Amino acid sequence: MTVRTRFAPSPTGYLHVGGARTALFSWLYARKHGGKFVLRIEDTDLERSTAESVNAILEGMTWLGLEYDEGPFYQTKRFDRYHEVIEALLSKGLAYRCNCSRERLDDLREAAMKRKEKPRYDGHCRNHDVSPDEPHVIRFRNPDTGVVVVDDLIRGRVSFNNEELDDLIIRRTDGSPTYNLTVVVDDLDMQISHVIRGDDHLNNTPRQINILKALNAEPPKYGHVPMILGDDGARLSKRHGAVSVMQYREDGYLPEALLNYLVRLGWSHGDQEIFSIDEMIELFDIDGVNKAASSFNTDKLLWLNQHYIKQDDAKRIAHLLSPHMGDLGIDPAEGPDLTKVAEAHQERARTLVEMAEMSAFCYQDYDEFEEKAAKKHLRGVAREPLERMREALSALEDWQEEALHGVVEQVSEALELKMGKVAQPLRVAVVGRAASPGIDTTLYLVGKEACLRRIDKALDYITQREAAAG
RNA sequence: GCUCCCUUCGUCUAGUGGUUAGGACGCUGGCCUCUCACGCCGGUAACAGGGGUUCGAGUCCCCUAGGGAGUACCA
Numbered sequence: 001m002t003v004r005t006r007f008a009p010s011p012t013g014y015l016h017v018g019g020a021r022t023a024l025f026s027w028l029y030a031r032k033h034g035g036k037f038v039l040r041i042e043d044t045d046l047e048r049s050t051a052e053s054v055n056a057i058l059e060g061m062t063w064l065g066l067e068y069d070e071g072p073f074y075q076t077k078r079f080d081r082y083h084e085v086i087e088a089l090l091s092k093g094l095a096y097r098c099n100c101s102r103e104r105l106d107d108l109r110e111a112a113m114k115r116k117e118k119p120r121y122d123g124h125c126r127n128h129d130v131s132p133d134e135p136h137v138i139r140f141r142n143p144d145t146g147v148v149v150v151d152d153l154i155r156g157r158v159s160f161n162n163e164e165l166d167d168l169i170i171r172r173t174d175g176s177p178t179y180n181l182t183v184v185v186d187d188l189d190m191q192i193s194h195v196i197r198g199d200d201h202l203n204n205t206p207r208q209i210n211i212l213k214a215l216n217a218e219p220p221k222y223g224h225v226p227m228i229l230g231d232d233g234a235r236l237s238k239r240h241g242a243v244s245v246m247q248y249r250e251d252g253y254l255p256e257a258l259l260n261y262l263v264r265l266g267w268s269h270g271d272q273e274i275f276s277i278d279e280m281i282e283l284f285d286i287d288g289v290n291k292a293a294s295s296f297n298t299d300k301l302l303w304l305n306q307h308y309i310k311q312d313d314a315k316r317i318a319h320l321l322s323p324h325m326g327d328l329g330i331d332p333a334e335g336p337d338l339t340k341v342a343e344a345h346q347e348r349a350r351t352l353v354e355m356a357e358m359s360a361f362c363y364q365d366y367d368e369f370e371e372k373a374a375k376k377h378l379r380g381v382a383r384e385p386l387e388r389m390r391e392a393l394s395a396l397e398d399w400q401e402e403a404l405h406g407v408v409e410q411v412s413e414a415l416e417l418k419m420g421k422v423a424q425p426l427r428v429a430v431v432g433r434a435a436s437p438g439i440d441t442t443l444y445l446v447g448k449e450a451c452l453r454r455i456d457k458a459l460d461y462i463t464q465r466e467a468a469a470g
Numbered sequence: 471g472c473u474c475c476c477u478u479c480g481u482c483u484a485g486u487g488g489u490u491a492g493g494a495c496g497c498u499g500g501c502c503u504c505u506c507a508c509g510c511c512g513g514u515a516a517c518a519g520g521g522g523u524u525c526g527a528g529u530c531c532c533c534u535a536g537g538g539a540g541u542a543c544c545a
Contacts, residue, residue, distance in 0.1 A: 010545045045544055102543085109541090118472040119541060137543055155475070164473055164541095172543040179545050203474060203540040226476075227538075233481090235538085261482095264494090268483055271493040290476095290483080293538065297481045300495040310508075347508045358506090373505095408504080423504035435506035442505095 003035025011053035015060030039071035060245035097130035120166035148206035153223035252351030314343035324356035366432030373434035382425035429458030
């Protein structure tokens with residue numbers, strides 16, 4: 001059997017991490033088995049579906065590299081087909097028209113609740129003749145007895161009594177088909193072999209299987225993946241920060257880091273933490289997916305992101321870093337080679353946004369010294385080392401790291417100081433704060449002119465400070 | 471309320487009747503060191519509770535508790 005999986009979001013918002021993980025699992029499963037991955041847009045809710053959401057979802061999938069082999073298919077373009085199926089069901093007596101009023105339905109629900117029973121439609125219109133000309137919905141005639149067994153790829157065997165299920169609406173009064181009908185028809189028509197989706201659909205599965213049976217069709221295999229909770233264990237929502245996949249790009253995450261994080265959330269392969277895309281495809285297995293919901297942990301994502309930043313080619317990092325520099329009002333063309341800057345910060349930044357912030361000093365002068373750093377390092381004792389450094393640097397022709405390192409060393413030796421006593425004040429002078437890449441690299445990136453200018457500024461600062469102290 | 475699902479360190483997880491319950495993130499002690507970071511070595515911390523089954527239960531069964539989903543003319 002050819003494996004065919006699908007991702008079927010409803011376009012009522014952006015692509016969030018939960019959806020992205022479901023899509024990833026589906027995609028991996030198809031890729032692993034040499035199958036096809038289909039994208040279907042479930043936009044039958046005309047009220048809430050928007051074109052912007054479709055674009056946002058497509059954009060998110062593209063960024064993550066979850067390319068689809070077929071689609072996107074839009075359900076709104078398949079209404080004729082749904083109606084054809086509904087008519088067939090109707091003519092076989094497997095579905096019927098219902099004109100029960102909302103009031104009656106509400107009363108029914110209320111009464112059932114009062115009796116401590118599960119609210120369900122009572123089949124009132126099953127044997128009534130409702131004219132096609134009057135306003136009506138169409139309901140699927142669900143079997144009254146027996147059990148529906150779902151052999152879930154993740155949950156194992158789950159069974160439901162048909163008595164618990166009622167005659168669900170498959171076509172609304174306005175003539176539009178509803179979800180449970182459209183998924184069934186689509187999964188069937190698109191020959192989906194494995195339905196991998198969120199576990200909020202587990203309860204819908206028996207209804208869908210019943211419709212499938214009515215259509216004389218073989219149900220696909222189902223795998224219901226648990227949901228993702230926020231850092232605090234509560235349901236993932238906007239207040240947890242970035243839930244939109246695209247927000248992670250904005251926040252400076254690498255797609256491979258997010259993917260790696262997501263694949264390990266609810267799935268594992270022994271003790272392995274790092275997975276390349278190829279490894280994921282090779283090792284992923286749907287029955288290795290956990291049954292329990294898991295909490296999103298930003299710290300671990302950060303760790304993975306740093307891992308990939310460290311590991312990746314500096315040129316690519318620079319390429320991805322560039323727009324974040326732009327966000328800070330910096331044009332990387334006006335300054336040191338961005339690749340070199342990125343390389344110097346690869347082991348220091350957890351995100352590209354952090355990298356941009358810590359790299360800014362290479363392109364623009366800082367406004368003020370960081371207070372703590374200045375207080376500690378720009379003191380009277382730093383004056384001489386800074387003056388000596390200024391002198392030596394201004395005389396230096398060969399502005400390369402090796403030579404720069406030599407200069408710092410020579411000055412330290414000449415003053416009989418440990419390197420730190422020279423490098424730290426120098427660093428604060430040149431960077432404005434106490435942390436940066438190696439002092440030689442730092443000097444190199446800032447450039448001669450700016451270095452001298454900033455050292456002067458530091459010397460002024462020391463002078464002022466001494467004057468203030470009296 | 472009813473139906474269905476879930477429950478190992480704070481978090482992600484390994485574990486498929488016999489383990490000193492392992493790894494990772496985080497936190498933390500140390501080493502390295504011109505700072506920060508990286509890296510390396512060490513530490514902290516878990517089987518929700520109660521009954522069974524068994525020579526032996528994190529692993530099997532039942533109950534309780536706690537979470538979650540569904541219960542729509544949403545998907």
